[in-house]
Each structure stands twice: as C-alpha cells, then as structure tokens.
Amino acid sequence: MKRLLIVDDIESYLNALALVLQDRFDVVKAASFSEAIHEVTVCRPDVALVDIRLSEEDSHNRDGLELLQWLQNNHPTVSVVLMSAYRDFDAELPASQLFLRKPIAAEDLHKVLSEAVGGL
Numbered sequence: 001m002k003r004l005l006i007v008d009d010i011e012s013y014l015n016a017l018a019l020v021l022q023d024r025f026d027v028v029k030a031a032s033f034s035e036a037i038h039e040v041t042v043c044r045p046d047v048a049l050v051d052i053r054l055s056e057e058d059s060h061n062r063d064g065l066e067l068l069q070w071l072q073n074n075h076p077t078v079s080v081v082l083m084s085a086y087r088d089f090d091a092e093l094p095a096s097q098l099f100l101r102k103p104i105a106a107e108d109l110h111k112v113l114s115e116a117v118g119g120l
Contacts, residue, residue, distance in 0.1 A: 001026045002117050005045035005078075007036045007067065009054045013102075017049065020106050021113070033063040040075055047116045049109075051102075052084040065092060079116040 004025035008014040009032060018027045028043045030036040033054055039045070048071060052064035064082055071078050082093065085102035093099055098116055100108065 002046040003028060003043060004113065005030060005036065005039055005043065005048040005050075007031075007033075007048060007054065007064065008051040008083075010051075013051075017104075017109075020109065021049075024110065025113070033067055036067055037070065040071065040078065044075075045078055047079040047081065047113060049081050049083060049113065052082055053086060062092075068097075081112055081116050 002025055004021060005028045006014055006017050006021070007030045008017065011031065014029050014031060018029055021027055025047075028039050028045060030039045031054075036048070036050070040048070048067075050064045050067055053061045054063035054067075055061045064084070068080050068082060071080055079098075081098040081100060083100040083102055083104060098112055100112055
C-alpha cells in the first residue's frame with residue numbers, strides 16, 4: 001500500500017480526506033508546513049496531497065507552494081498533488097503540476113492520486 005501525506009490546516013477537512021482515502025493508502029496527516037516537513041522525513045510518503053494555503057488567517061499564505069518546492073529539492077521522488085479552494089493560485093502553478101480545486105469529489109480525488117503514484 002502506498003503512503004500518502006495529506007497536508008491541510010483545517011482539521012475537519014484533513015480528517016475527512018483521510019477517511020475517504022484510508023482504504024487505498026497508508027495515510028499520514030499534517031496540519032502545517034513544519035509538521036509536513038517532519039512527516040516527510042520520518043514517514044517517507046510516496047505522494048503528498050497539499051493544500052496551497054496552510055493558514056486561513058493569512059490571505060497571502062503560500063506555504064503549500066513552498067512545501068512543493070522543498071519536496072522537489074529534497075525528496076524529488078515524492079509525487080505532489082496541490083489543492084485549493086482559492087482561484088488566485090492558478091497563474092502560479094506549473095502547467096504539469098497536478099491540481100485539484102476544493103471541494104473535491106471522491107472520484108476525482110482517487111483518479112488524480114492514482115495518476116500521481118502511477119496507478120493503484
């Protein structure tokens with residue numbers, strides 16, 4: 001079973017995603033940039049599902065994009081799928097980056113994560 005790191009600062013959404021995905025992945029959760037860094041180094045996920053904005057109080061917050069960059073530099077084998085409810089990130093994403101817009105249908109979530117890990 002592939003290991004999935006889910007990173008989202010909204011605990012209820014984080015837990016809901018984990019519940020939906022736990023039948024197909026070994027799920028690890030993080031609620032912040034620093035928790036995600038820790039979990040990556042300890043758990044070595046195959047794929048990370050990362051919210052772009054990891055602090056709802058900060059409208060310019062882009063910790064998810066910084067986490068993407070950190071993963072690409074330090075753990076390039078970890079596939080990353082970004083997600084956001086906000087439209088202001090569209091121009092900042094590379095064309096090849098896997099991205100989901102919240103709210104996410106379970107079917108779309110499974111399809112994109114399967115693509116990210118090369119099929120399940």
